[in-house]
Amino acid sequence: MTAEKKTKKLRVGVYGITGCAGCMLSLIFNEDELLDIAELVDIRAFPFIKEKKDERSFDVVLLEGTVVQPEDLELVEKLRKKTKILVALGACSSTGGVPSLRNFIDPEKYRHLVYHKASGIQDMPPKPVDEYVKVDYYLPGCPPDKKEIIRFLQDAALGKIPKMYPHPVCVECRLRENRCLLEEGKMCLGPITRGGCEAVCPTNNLECWGCRGPVDDANLTELIALLHKKGFDTDRIKARLETFAGLKIAQIEVGHKKWLEESH
Ligand code: SF4
Ligand code: SF4
Ligand code: SF4
Numbered sequence: 001m002t003a004e005k006k007t008k009k010l011r012v013g014v015y016g017i018t019g020c021a022g023c024m025l026s027l028i029f030n031e032d033e034l035l036d037i038a039e040l041v042d043i044r045a046f047p048f049i050k051e052k053k054d055e056r057s058f059d060v061v062l063l064e065g066t067v068v069q070p071e072d073l074e075l076v077e078k079l080r081k082k083t084k085i086l087v088a089l090g091a092c093s094s095t096g097g098v099p100s101l102r103n104f105i106d107p108e109k110y111r112h113l114v115y116h117k118a119s120g121i122q123d124m125p126p127k128p129v130d131e132y133v134k135v136d137y138y139l140p141g142c143p144p145d146k147k148e149i150i151r152f153l154q155d156a157a158l159g160k161i162p163k164m165y166p167h168p169v170c171v172e173c174r175l176r177e178n179r180c181l182l183e184e185g186k187m188c189l190g191p192i193t194r195g196g197c198e199a200v201c202p203t204n205n206l207e208c209w210g211c212r213g214p215v216d217d218a219n220l221t222e223l224i225a226l227l228h229k230k231g232f233d234t235d236r237i238k239a240r241l242e243t244f245a246g247l248k249i250a251q252i253e254v255g256h257k258k259w260l261e262e263s264h
Contacts, residue, residue, distance in 0.1 A: 009039075009042040009157070010040060010059045011042055011058050012041050012042065012058060012059065012060045012061070012062070012153065013043075013045035013046075013060070013062070013079070014045065014046040014047070014061070014062045014089075015047070015061060016063070016064040017063070017065035017066065017067060017072035017076065018065045018068045018072055018092070018126075019065030019066060021047075023089045023090035023093070024048065025048075026090075026146050026149065033146070033147070034150070037150060037153055037154055041153050041157055057083070058083045059083075059085060059156070060083070060087060061079050061085075062087045062149070063086065063087065063088060063129060064090050064092065065092050066092040066093065066097055066100060066127065066128065067124065067127050067131065068099060068126045070122050070124065073124070076132055076133055077132070077133060085136045085137060085156060085161070086129075086133065086135055086137075087135070087136065087137045088129050088137070090141060090142060090143055090144045091142035091212070091244050091245070092142070093129050094128055094129075094135075094139075094140040094212075095140065095213040095247065096127055096128040096246070096248070097142060097211075098142070098243065099126040100126040100127065100128070100247050101242055101246065103125055103126060103246065104242045104246055127247065128247065136161070137152065137164075140194065140196075140213050141197055141211050142211040145196065145198075148196060164194065164196070165196030166216065167195050168192060168194065168195055169189075169191075169193045169194070169195040169197065169199050169201075169202070169208050169212075170190045170191050171195055172195045172196075172197070172198055172199040173190055173202045173203065176203050178199065178202050181202055181207055182226070187230075187240055188202060188208050189208045189210035189223070189240065190208040191219070191222075191223050192214050192218035192219065192249075193208050193212055193214065193215060194212045194213055194216075195212070196212060197212060209240065209243055209244060210241065210243065210245050210249075211244045211245075213244070213248050218249075218252060220241075224237060
């Protein structure tokens, strides 16, 4: 690496489409760590902390939210064109997150709650960003892990793209010697969910709801069979699987797509 490259800061943009802003706030609440990497990173666009933006081009864009309307898609496509490394920030962006639950619900069940108040709304089926453009990296979770965001920025500034944590939540959970909630008859999605969150939920005696999306080699069939054996009915299992990552889980096998999409 040349001396010139070493001193060149990573040009970063942080953007949100339809989401709750929680992912972007995760970054702000990391103020001390952000200051630690100030020598490496130049945040050129950020909805909350930068008044004067420079949005011409970026090395990295961290993008929060789900694509649910044409304006979202327009911004996603615009950012893709001027960004070297487009990062899906959080569950909404990576897997479709909670907004994507709507894909599994009959519109007639919620139409009366929303649409009479918003005539003319341009609605699209909620989808994660990679349904429309190439995503180069994922920082999953609802919200994503603050330390993971900082580590990613540090690595990217040094010209490295880190590998995503390859194992399920169970691996980190077992390393912490937690009691297994599944064995206690609770519905934990740890076996099929990508770890990297330090198994924060089961470590605090809470079930994993799968907010980081499915791990690459998720054995969904085995987990569903186990949950049935534990006495959970199909509707309850579906509802849990759909909460954060239904669209990604549906992609694991065509059979599961059909299974998930059958109305409750
Ligand atoms: S992933 Fe969670 S914290 Fe981030 S925008 Fe979606 S709902 Fe909010
Ligand atoms: S509690 Fe959940 S994450 Fe932990 S080992 Fe059991 S199934 Fe896996
Ligand atoms: S344990 Fe599961 S639900 Fe909790 S943060 Fe990790 S992936 Fe998300």
